[in-house]
Amino acid sequence: MSGHASNEINAKAGWDGKVSPFSAGYGKLMMWFFLVSDALTFGGFLVAYGFIRHSYDGSWPIGEETFDALPLLHGSYPLAYVALMTFILIISSVTMVLAVEAGHRMDRKGVTNWMLATVLGGLIFVGSQAWEWSHFIHGTKFGKVELSDGSIATAKGEFGKINSFTVVKPGTHYHEAGTVITDENISAEEGDLMHAFQHAAADGHLSGSADQLMITLHDGTVASVDKEADKDLQLIVKQAGNDHAVSVASDEETRIHENEGSVDLYYEALAKGNVIYGANLQENEYGPQTYGQFFFFVTGFHGFHVTIGIILNIVIFLNVLKGTYHRRGHYEMVEKGGLYWHFVDLVWVFVFTFFYLI
Amino acid sequence: MEQRDDIIEYSLYNHHSEEEGKKKRKTIWKVTLILSVITAVEVLLGAFIKQGSDFWLSVKILFIVLTIFKAAYIVLTFMHLGDEKKTFKWIILLPYLIFMLYLIFIGLYEGTSVGIRSL
Numbered sequence: 001m002s003g004h005a006s007n008e009i010n011a012k013a014g015w016d017g018k019v020s021p022f023s024a025g026y027g028k029l030m031m032w033f034f035l036v037s038d039a040l041t042f043g044g045f046l047v048a049y050g051f052i053r054h055s056y057d058g059s060w061p062i063g064e065e066t067f068d069a070l071p072l073l074h075g076s077y078p079l080a081y082v083a084l085m086t087f088i089l090i091i092s093s094v095t096m097v098l099a100v101e102a103g104h105r106m107d108r109k110g111v112t113n114w115m116l117a118t119v120l121g122g123l124i125f126v127g128s129q130a131w132e133w134s135h136f137i138h139g140t141k142f143g144k145v146e147l148s149d150g151s152i153a154t155a156k157g158e159f160g161k162i163n164s165f166t167v168v169k170p171g172t173h174y175h176e177a178g179t180v181i182t183d184e185n186i187s188a189e190e191g192d193l194m195h196a197f198q199h200a201a202a203d204g205h206l207s208g209s210a211d212q213l214m215i216t217l218h219d220g221t222v223a224s225v226d227k228e229a230d231k232d233l234q235l236i237v238k239q240a241g242n243d244h245a246v247s248v249a250s251d252e253e254t255r256i257h258e259n260e261g262s263v264d265l266y267y268e269a270l271a272k273g274n275v276i277y278g279a280n281l282q283e284n285e286y287g288p289q290t291y292g293q294f295f296f297f298v299t300g301f302h303g304f305h306v307t308i309g310i311i312l313n314i315v316i317f318l319n320v321l322k323g324t325y326h327r328r329g330h331y332e333m334v335e336k337g338g339l340y341w342h343f344v345d346l347v348w349v350f351v352f353t354f355f356y357l358i
Numbered sequence: 359m360e361q362r363d364d365i366i367e368y369s370l371y372n373h374h375s376e377e378e379g380k381k382k383r384k385t386i387w388k389v390t391l392i393l394s395v396i397t398a399v400e401v402l403l404g405a406f407i408k409q410g411s412d413f414w415l416s417v418k419i420l421f422i423v424l425t426i427f428k429a430a431y432i433v434l435t436f437m438h439l440g441d442e443k444k445t446f447k448w449i450i451l452l453p454y455l456i457f458m459l460y461l462i463f464i465g466l467y468e469g470t471s472v473g474i475r476s477l
Contacts (some may be wrong), residue, residue: 048465050466095434251408
């Protein structure tokens with residue numbers, strides 16, 4: 001397709017003293033060499049990730065358990081969101097290659113439309129990734145708990161809605177006992193009920209048991225928590241303690257179910273403050289610390305590449321609009337930008353497999 | 359000596375006709391379909407076959423094989439590397455493949471030996 005210009009090329013003609021080596025333009029050649037070096041970087045990252053994972057003998061986070069959320073929806077949809085992201089990136093790769101093809105026919109309108117579609121696809125992908133990062137950082141409603149026997153577990157199930165807090169002991173902000181705090185009248189410092197609840201839990205400011213929880217807010221107010229019961233709370237043991245063995249991913253029976261006291265175990269841990277929500281660079285609720293670090297680093301570095309790609313594509317798109325390439329007589333710049341853009345898609349194919357599937 | 363700065367332009371004019379374009383677009387859509395189907399299969403396998411089940415090892419190998427298939431389609435068709443000169447193609451692919459295979463081997467081999475217990 002692209003390199004086929006044999007009719008026009010005299011391969012023996014001097015190329016500044018040498019022979020035109022590959023029947024390809026200098027810029028395109030250099031783009032390929034750059035991509036090889038960039039691919040080595042990503043290859044190095046993924047091999048490093050594999051090395052750490054292979055040498056870790058605890059239980060590593062499982063893709064379909066960790067990534068099962070969808071925006072605006074409750075419940076578990078394993079891998080659905082990341083599948084959507086993958087599909088978006090593949091489609092934007094297709095629109096890019098169609099832009100290149102249109103360029104070979106000097107079809108300016110075609111190039112314009114397909115480039116625009118590619119830029120939009122890229123923006124949607126980065127937007128999706130932002131949501132995924134935000135979800136990963138904030139974490140699940142249950143978080144990861146350390147149980148009384150020293151085992152560490154994540155949880156699955158439907159978190160019961162928190163309806164309100166009722167002030168028992170007034171603090172500096174809520175002066176009157178009996179005040180009912182809801183999402184409408186909660187102080188800005190607390191954010192919302194769920195936020196206040198998780199903060200208190202992580203700081204060890206919850207006490208009591210599942211149906212009689214007491215919360216201490218930032219201002220010193222002590223309140224009772226009116227919370228609906230969780231549905232089908234299961235604890236997935238990730239690290240064995242004295243009483244509980246590690247749950248096997250393929251066998252849900254090895255999780256701790258409600259009839260085995262999952263609710264009491266969970267809220268006992270919560271009341272002790274033994275809970276981690278979400279992820280940062282020090283700790284995360286999904287698995288070992290290095291898992292979170294690799295997730296942020298590799299998907300972040302890929303997202304950075306996508307962002308750069310979008311900027312390059314916008315520049316090329318504007319030049320197509322201005323007719324720069326049409327006057328030049330060829331759309332090789334679209335092809336070069338395309339190479340970079342396909343490379344970003346290529347990297348994602350591997351990130352998808354090694355971070356989400358395996 | 360006469361400067362031949364025009365020569366670099368040669369390969370840039372790789373225009374093709376409307377009929378050729380039609381054929382190429384057909385290939386593009388065919389590859390799109392293949393990539394989408396492979397992704398869908400991967401997601402379904404990933405969502406329904408649990409890690410640690412009896413099939414897991416084969417599924418894992420299948421994932422890697424499918425990934426390499428996808429990568430090959432992207433590189434050879436979308437990036438047109440399959441249409442470039444043979445020497446060009448292998449100058450890009452061969453060093454990369456040799457180095458990566460070596461790195462993967464080292465990673466797996468040493469990863470087993472190191473055995474970090476807790477992180």
